[in-house]
Amino acid sequence: MDWDRIGAELDAFGCAVIPGLLDAAACAQLAASYAQAELFRSRIVMERFNFGSGEYQYFAYPLPAPVAALRTSLYAPLARIANRWQAVLGEAARYPATHADYLASCHAAGQTRPTPLLLQYGAGDYNCLHQDLYGELVFPLQVAVLLSRPGVDFSGGELVLTEQRPRMQSRAEVVPLGQGDAVVFAVSQRPVNGSRGPYRVNMRHGVSRVRSGTRHTLGIIFHDAA
């Protein structure tokens, strides 16, 4: 994985694609596991909370092996980028080098519930712009993997990111993904270099309306939930 390229794109745009993070068989298997209720700790129907339309489920611990492996292995290079952002923003705190150590700090702070999730959208469904904040502790980067085949399993349903800049109009970004591609993006805030030094922008993400078919995604969030 080209972490220099990913880091540079995150710095410039607040998001970066990792092509082919999962193969087609792994994607199909994960998407099918949505039906296995015993894998999950809770199911959210988005309409009920005005979060959009569609549903998602948070995995229970222990996470399925491929999800646990991705969460652990992606954390270390992302923590290096997150720590660079901390330095740019003049923040003293640093993220530990391993996900085990970071999770230990979440758990000590009372954030003990797993946050990786599977999302399922049918025709007409969408996900309102939001931030995945689940307590005081926030790891600033997250990953979403498209499990379905655009143009085959579904149409529409694009991942959308917005960036709210102080005293400026918001910027939107649409991230084109194929099956198995992942996108890394900022959870809530990221630094931008301005002419008078770095400043913070506020990011949100969502999914535009699915026009037809069924779309599944895997979301990997690195902090646990209170």
Ligand SMILES: O=C(O)CCC(=O)C(=O)O
């Ligand atoms: O379905 C998607 O592409 C985005 C899902 C999402 O909100 C997330 O992974 O946090």
Ligand SMILES: [Fe+2]
């Ligand atoms: Fe999200």
